Amino acid sequence: xxxxxxxxxxxxxxxxxxxxxxxxxxxxxxxxxxxxxxxxxxxxxxxxxxxxxxxxxxxxxxxxxxxxxxxxxxxxxxxxxxxxxxxxxxxxxxxxxxxxxxxxxxxxxxxxxxxxxxxxxxxxxxxxxxxxxxxxxxxxxxxxxxxxxxxxxxxxxxxxxxxxxxxxxxxxxxxxxxxxxxxxxxxxxxxxxxxxxxxxxxxxxxxxxxxxxxxxxxxxxxxxxxxxxxxxxxxxxxxxxxxxxxxxxxxxxxxxxxxxxxxxxxxxxxxxxxxxxxxxxxxxxxxxxxxxxxxxxx
Amino acid sequence: xxxxxxxxxxxxxxxxxxxxxxxxxxxxxxxxxxxxxxxxxxxxxxxxxxxxxxxxxxxxxxxxxxxxxxxxxxxxxxxxxxxxxxxxxxxxxxxxxxxxxxxxxxxxxxxxxxxxxxxxxxxxxxxxxxxxxxxxxxxxxxxxxxxxxxxxxxxxxxxxxxxxxxxxxxxxxxxxxxxxxxxxxxxxxxxxxxxxxxxxxxxxxxxxxxxxxxxxxxxxxxxxxxxxxxxxxxxxxxxxxxxxxxxxxxxxxxxxxxxxxxxxxxxxxxxxxxxxxxxxxxxxxxxxxxxxxxxxxxxxxxxxxxxxxxxxxxxxxxxxxxxxxxxxxxxxxxxxxxxxxxxxxxxxxxxxxxxxxxxxxxxxx
Numbered sequence: 268x269x270x271x272x273x274x275x276x277x278x279x280x281x282x283x284x285x286x287x288x289x290x291x292x293x294x295x296x297x298x299x300x301x302x303x304x305x306x307x308x309x310x311x312x313x314x315x316x317x318x319x320x321x322x323x324x325x326x327x328x329x330x331x332x333x334x335x336x337x338x339x340x341x342x343x344x345x346x347x348x349x350x351x352x353x354x355x356x357x358x359x360x361x362x363x364x365x366x367x368x369x370x371x372x373x374x375x376x377x378x379x380x381x382x383x384x385x386x387x388x389x390x391x392x393x394x395x396x397x398x399x400x401x402x403x404x405x406x407x408x409x410x411x412x413x414x415x416x417x418x419x420x421x422x423x424x425x426x427x428x429x430x431x432x433x434x435x436x437x438x439x440x441x442x443x444x445x446x447x448x449x450x451x452x453x454x455x456x457x458x459x460x461x462x463x464x465x466x467x468x469x470x471x472x473x474x475x476x477x478x479x480x481x482x483x484x485x486x487x488x489x490x491x492x493x494x495x496x497x498x499x500x501x502x503x504x505x506x507x508x509x510x511x512x513x514x515x516x517x518x519x520x521x522x523x524x525x526x527x528x529x530x531x532x533x534x535x536x537x538x539x540x541x542x543x544x545x546x547x548x549x550x551x552x553x554x555x556x557x558x559x560x561x562x563x564x565x
Numbered sequence: 566x567x568x569x570x571x572x573x574x575x576x577x578x579x580x581x582x583x584x585x586x587x588x589x590x591x592x593x594x595x596x597x598x599x600x601x602x603x604x605x606x607x608x609x610x611x612x613x614x615x616x617x618x619x620x621x622x623x624x625x626x627x628x629x630x631x632x633x634x635x636x637x638x639x640x641x642x643x644x645x646x647x648x649x650x651x652x653x654x655x656x657x658x659x660x661x662x663x664x665x666x667x668x669x670x671x672x673x674x675x676x677x678x679x680x681x682x683x684x685x686x687x688x689x690x691x692x693x694x695x696x697x698x699x700x701x702x703x704x705x706x707x708x709x710x711x712x713x714x715x716x717x718x719x720x721x722x723x724x725x726x727x728x729x730x731x732x733x734x735x736x737x738x739x740x741x742x743x744x745x746x747x748x749x750x751x752x753x754x755x756x757x758x759x760x761x762x763x764x765x766x767x768x769x770x771x772x773x774x775x776x777x778x779x780x781x782x783x784x785x786x787x788x789x790x791x792x793x794x795x796x797x798x799x800x801x802x803x804x805x806x807x808x809x810x811x812x813x814x815x816x817x818x819x820x821x822x823x824x825x826x827x828x829x830x831x832x833x834x835x836x837x838x839x840x841x842x843x844x845x846x847x848x849x850x851x852x853x854x855x856x857x858x859x860x861x862x863x864x865x866x867x868x869x870x871x872x873x874x875x876x877x878x879x880x881x882x883x884x885x886x887x888x889x890x891x892x893x894x895x896x897x898x899x900x901x902x903x904x905x906x907x908x909x910x911x912x913x914x915x916x917x918x919x920x921x922x923x924x925x926x927x928x929x930x
Contacts, residue, residue, distance in 0.1 A: 282815060289817030293708055296700025300787050301717060303740075304724045307784075310739045311731060359615030368612030369605045381616035383910075384623045390909020392845030394872045395898040396626065401879065402891065403629045423622045430619070456608040477726065484728025487847035487876050513730045517848060520734050535731050546726045550719060 308539070315536035318529045324537070328497040328510065331519060331527035335534055337499050341510035342483055342541070344500045345493065348418035349425060349482040354475055357426045360385070361433025361471075367445075367463055369455035389427035396420050397488030405492055410505040412494025417509065420488045425478040432477070436470025437463060469552045476549035480542045486513035512538040630902065633895035636666040640889070641674050645896060648675015651858045653882075653890050660887055668889035676871070676897050678860050682775070683870040683901065685861070686850060687843040689779025694787045695836055701787075702794035703820060718795055725788035733849035736781040741772030741853055744780070749865055767863040773855035776864040781853050782846055786839035793835035797828035834916030841909040845901065847872040871901040 326334030362368045364382060372378060397420055404416035440463050448458035464471075494508030495518070501507055512534050519531035638645070640663045654672030661670045701721070705714045749769035756765040801824050809819045825832075855867025856877055869877075875894050882890035 282818070286815040286817045289703075289815075289820065290708065292696075293700045293704035296697045297704040297709075297717070299697050300701040300721060300791055303784050304720065306739070307727065307732065307735045310735050314738070356615045356618045359611050360619060363612040363616040369608050377613070377616065381620060384620040386910050386913045387906050388619055388623050390841045390845075390905050390912075391623075391626070392847070392872055392898075392901050392905050394845070394847040394875050395630065395902050398875060398879065398894065398898050399626045399629045402633055402895070403625070407629075423619075423626070426619055426622075454605055456604040459608065460604075480726050484726070484730070486728070486730040487872070490876065491879055513728060513848075516730045516734055517852075520737065520852070531734070535734055538728060539731055542726055542728060543723065546723050550723075 314532040337510040338512045341500045342512045346479045349421045353422035353426045357429025358433050361430040364434040365437040385427040394487040401491035412508045413505045415504040417493035421482045429478050432474025433471050436467035440466040473549040473552050476545050480545040634899045637892035637896040639664045640666050649678045650675050667887040674893045679871045682868040686778045690782035690843045693783035698791035701791045706798040722792045729849040733852035736853040741777045745772035764863045770865040774865045774867050775861040778854045782843045790835045790839045797831045801827045834912045837912035841905050844905045871897050
């Protein structure tokens with residue numbers, strides 16, 4: 268039995284050593300996480316900058332040289348397609364999952380099945396989705412390498428993400444908003460449109476921006492659905508291949524021609540800047556709105 | 566006050582929504598008026614349809630995969646899961662039939678090397694990423710001041726969004742050669758010849774292979790695990806921690822006896838989520854694995870994974886006129902899909918039970 272003056276835990280050398288080992292481990296671990304990230308970004312920039320020409324953005328690819336205008340525009344077109352297809356489906360199913368659609372039951376069987384499907388899809392390997400897009404849409408439906416199968420495959424990839432972030436954003440809207448709307452006798456759909464979606468808009472926007480960043484940085488499913496084109500993207504949905512930024516990185520990085528490798532590094536830099544811009548924009552939306560949000564997550 | 570259009574508003578006129586004078590409506594308001602009465606059913610139908618679409622896409626994907634893989638499953642049999650030979654057979658040779666399925670003579674597919682490669686690289690990634698992520702999360706929540714921890718936390722979250730092809734490019738051009746020149750030879754020369762560590766001995770190669778793939782994958786899943794761990798640690802209520810400190814516990818003991826037990830299942834979930842990402846990663850591994858269909862003899866040996874094999878072989882599979890090579894890739898994809906879906910659904914269930922975080926920790930970000 269210890270007397271009250273005794274320390275509850277004795278100050279042994281072993282405890283002190285473990286304490287310092289713990290602190291050192293935490294800081295070293297943080298360094299191990301951050302240092303490669305800095306190294307990666309610096310490495311990509313360092314490879315691209317010495318040979319950088321601004322004309323890369325205004326000329327199209329010619330064989331293994333030239334510029335990347337076709338790839339940049341193609342990536343933007345693909346992302347726009349994903350925004351339309353995955354955005355509408357993802358946001359609507361997020362509303363449904365949150366139980367905020369008129370007549371939807373958050374604990375009903377339809378919702379449970381939809382949630383399971385979204386969980387399964389979110390863990391689905393992207394290359395397998397690409398394979399299915401290739402055999403079923405590109406070959407099976409004779410669409411050939413083109414915009415539509417690429418957009419559909421990318422959309423299936425990011426719909427779970429958009430749905431989940433929409434659901435989270437809607438759930439974070441303070442309950443009082445909904446109750447107030449109910450008390451005023453607003454119909455469910457009207458309240459959703461005027462009150463709930465408006466309050467959840469920043470969260471939904473963030474989800475959409477991150478989803479676009481994911482879609483824009485994807486490679487494996489695109490190789491076998493979009494193909495590759497050195498021409499500028501057209502309005503054709505099928506039968507016309509389309510360029511995108513990840514293709515030259517993947518195809519030319521170990522090519523035996525210096526011009527091809529330069530193109531690969533340039534594409535990596537442009538893609539990284541594009542994706543980081545989207546992610547920073549998403550961050551910015553969150554930061555601006557969390558200042559005002561009542562029901563914010565802590 | 567400027568008057569807009571025809572009627573100047575009199576004080577008696579109630580302002581319409583959006584501060585416009587009554588009687589003048591924007592296009593959206595006009596659309597809303599047309600919609601009124603039809604709005605409820607429209608929302609209901611749209612939400613119902615949109616929640617069915619992912620289910621339909623999933624069913625379509627699984628059906629296509631199963632139908633495509635079926636001939637390969639019948640011919641390859643159990644050999645597919647245990648064999649290590651991967652021979653497409655001669656594209657110009659005779660076509661033979663097994664169980665009524667046409668395939669080139671001499672073709673024989675055993676995917677064990679791919680399956681083992683997938684599991685090995687993911688295991689290495691987890692072994693590296695979990696302690697590092699948890700340590701970094703501790704540093705961010707417990708050790709560093711907020712002005713430093715917040716931007717670092719954001720940077721780590723942003724790292725999750727770097728496209729895998731860029732990580733692969735850096736891994737193949739910068740990290741791999743660096744490790745092969747400065748790190749691997751040193752490690753290989755100094756580890757003792759005992760079980761497990763034995764695999765770190767032997768020829769160290771040129772920077773492509775099993776260990777490099779595992780390290781690159783670790784780099785890609787660290788942001789997922791670290792940012793989830795950070796959010797979990799921040800959720801631990803201060804009172805139990807302060808109580809433990811009042812008992813005279815050190816930081817390390819508070820972490821060991823209070824914080825970690827508090828968030829254990831959430832950490833398990835985040836780890837499994839990272840594992841799911843590592844299993845399905847394609848492009849980065851295809852760039853740093855060495856792309857050799859074999860089981861790596863040591864940690865530096867060239868190898869490949871299921872996902873990397875699909876992306877590098879789907880092209881050439883089309884040259885198999887019988888379609889058997891394409892079918893075999895479907896079978897490989899099916900195996901990969903089953904592994905990663907089981908892992909992911911498990912993770913989501915564990916996380917959902919352990920915390921009300923509602924964190925959209927998605928497949929890729």
